[in-house]
Amino acid sequence: MDFRGLHTVCICGSNGAGKSSLLEAITWAIWGQSRAGIEDDVIHAGAKEARVNFTFQMSLMQTYRVIRSHPRGGTSVLELQVETPDGFRAITAKGLRATQELILQHIKLDYDTFVNSAYLRQGRADEFMVKRPSDRKQILAELLKLNQYDDLEESSKDLSRHFKIRAEESSRLLAEMKERLQEREEISQQKQDLAQELNQLQQLQELDQTKLQNLLVIQHQRKTWEEQLEFVYKQHQGLFHDKERLKKEKSSLQIQLDQMEEILQQKTEIEVGYSQYQQLQSQEEVLAAKFENFTHWQELKQQKQQELDQDFKVLEQELQEARATLNILTQKEQEIGKILAKIGEVETAFAKLNSARKNLAELDQLQMQVSPLLRKRINLQTQIDREQASLAARLELLELTQDDLKSCQENQHQLQQSVTEVAMQIEGIEKKRVYLQRVQEKGQERRNFIERLQAQQLEYEGLLEKLEQKLQMLQTPNAICPLCEYPLDEHHWNRVIDKTKEEYRDTEGQLWVVREQIAFSDREIQVLRQEYREVSQQLIHYDYLLERRGQLAAKLENNSYNKQRLQEISQGREDLKQLVQSKGYLPKQQQELQELDTYLQKLNYDEQKHILARNEVEIWRWSEVRLSQMKDNLKQKAEIQVRKPEIQExxxxLESSINQYHNSPIYQEMQHIKKQINDIGYDGEKHQKTRLYLRKAQCWQLRYQQLITVTGQYPELQDRLQELTASLSFRLSEEQRLIEQVNQIQEQLANTADHLDQIQVLEEQTAIRRKELDKKIAQLGSLEQMAMQLEALQKQYEEQQQQLQEYCRQNRIYQELAQAFGKNGIQTLMIENILPQLEAGANQLLSRLSANQLHVQFVTQKAGRGSRGKKKTAKLIETLDILIADARGTRAYETYSGGEAFRINFAIRLALAKLLAQRAGAALQLLIVDEGFGTQDKEGCDRLISAINTIAPDFACILTVTHMPHLKEAFQVRIEVNKNQQGSQLSLLI
Structure with a gap:
């Protein structure tokens, strides 16, 4: 459908033709919402997919195309395109939800706002009127784009809180700075006292250092002699161990030579025994060869014997199996003869089975005719019973609803009092929530500050450790430069020492300041945590109170409609009760049920007879099985008579083969193997004795090998014995020389005094005084650092005072902006400025529609009841109530008839749409009226058409939907909607 060139259009057609579906396709394409409760319900019956392409223009500037499709049982696909000189270009976002958000950003209108202003949907023309007062105000605010002021309000509140926190922090820092600046005079006096103490300690330290250096030179010479004496002692000890080792080796070598001489004396006896061992070894080799040949023929004999026994067993087993098979066939032949003797009895039973089957087939045919009728009767009876149960349930529900409405009317006053009490409790808790948020933000800021201080503390401690190591390196004799690693003279050494100590004092002072700030911040966080726990405990019931307030408000709002509903329910209950008692429901189904019962009696189908016939077939079914078995037995008998002669043969x-067993080839081979064994002539007893003698003679082989080894080693060991004797003599002379050297060194040590105790006392005293000096220097550096920090702190104090004034000024500015952007500020002012114009437009249209009989008034505030302690005070409540007056006075909207209520709704909705079209901020150029004329008489319809024509210049397109034939003639342009088997079809009539 192309709407270009159309202004005021009537969409007409019969009920159910698809008029509203045309409009629902537009809302489904843009917002993905329609009357269908399930997504698959938007698909035409029999189709696999629904697809809508909707092209529209915003503010006569930019053209868009939305394409939404949904396959049955699948996921919807959404695409957004924008028109360019080269055609439409896709600007679809990633995902269905993101694309939907992009569409809302471009059209700046959501679905709820659209159906509450420019789209009077079928049956929902009162969408805006039946909303709660607070919801009406919210819808109006969204249409006027007042939500941007909510964002500005939140931003102003955030900035106000930010500057307030900064101001509080600045005030606290100023107080801390002022307190620390009072320490300046005390620090100056401490510096002078420390400088005097340092001068005295340094003079004493220099005297002790000189004395210590002299004693260290003497002690170094004595230590050298002691080390030399220890070295000589070690040489003497090593020489002694070497001498003992040589003595042991000489003794062991002499024992070996004696044993070798003994073996050489037995040379002749060993050679005779070794010759006898060789003869026995030759005899054993000959007997071993005979034994191997004897074993081979013996194994072959056992193998042939096993083959002979195996063949004999196979023949015997085959003979036994043949005899057993012959016995089985004989027994089976006898059993078959007994069974075939009863063949006449089985044939008689089979004839009865055929007769019973024929009777059952006739009953089955009758059952196929009766079963659909019975199922239809059950369905009809189920519908009647279900309708009866539904009417009874509705009657019971109406009775329960009537009791509930009466109870609600009685609790009206108590509900109003409960709503007021809960609202006061929520207001108090919300103030505490704001305060709790401030405490939480302050605690987070303190934790972040402590983390930064801890990082600085670790950095300063690491720097102090490096400086201490540097000072220790410089205290050692002949110290080198820590940077360039070159030796230092006294002048440069003093400069490096002074510079390092000055850096150490500065770092220690900064570390002291950081630690003090950490301790102060820890105490402050503990206080904030305690305060946070106390306030959090008071907010436990906040969610419950919100839920309670919503429940009470809903009950209170519903009570205003309960009176009229109570009357309607009472009348409906009486009508329903009369219908149930007279059984006047579903007359067509009850008549059809009686006709079915008559026809079933005529067919005279008896299910009991059908069951008996089926049982009779089952009784004689055995004869069919037995007759089949007898036919199989006849075949088996013939097979047995053929097989018996074969088995006997x-x-x-087999008996003949067993009798000729001794004439087989294997038996002849056995006799040949026995003859070969006798020809070998192997004597096992002789072989065993030879092996025994050979084992006894094996000792001569070992002794012969020892004789050969001793003959070769004896000269070498004699030479080694001579070498050991010479080495031992040299060790004895060297030992005497070392003893004389030890005596000389001991004499020198006796003439040199030991000053180790004095050196130790002086070193300890110097170390203690050095620590004391370092401590004093660190204290002096800390005081100097503190003095420098206090000087800088004075400047910071003055700057912080100016910054505090700026924070306070910014806080006041953003507080005022938050109030101005809030619900009670610019937004309320804009709504109150718009409402008179909306009210005037609605009354102008309503006067035409009602012949000046109805008047509408918008009220944005109403008096409520508040309480403070025991004293009650008046309180204004923000609302958006709609008061309607006629010739008889002001009365509730619900008391007007359907036609009057529609006129009121129509006038307000048209005025609202016209107002939005006039405002530059809302690009709303479409007005839709869907089936709104059904409640009007002829005069009311004429007035509605006149009102539509009056506002037509303010809209680009107005679509009116109706199925009333006399109304469509009032429009020049019509879109006819007709429905056939292929679906709904459109035709444009101009």
């Missing part, structure tokens, strides 16, 4: 052959 096989038995005779």
């Amino acid at each position: 096989q038995i005779v052959k």
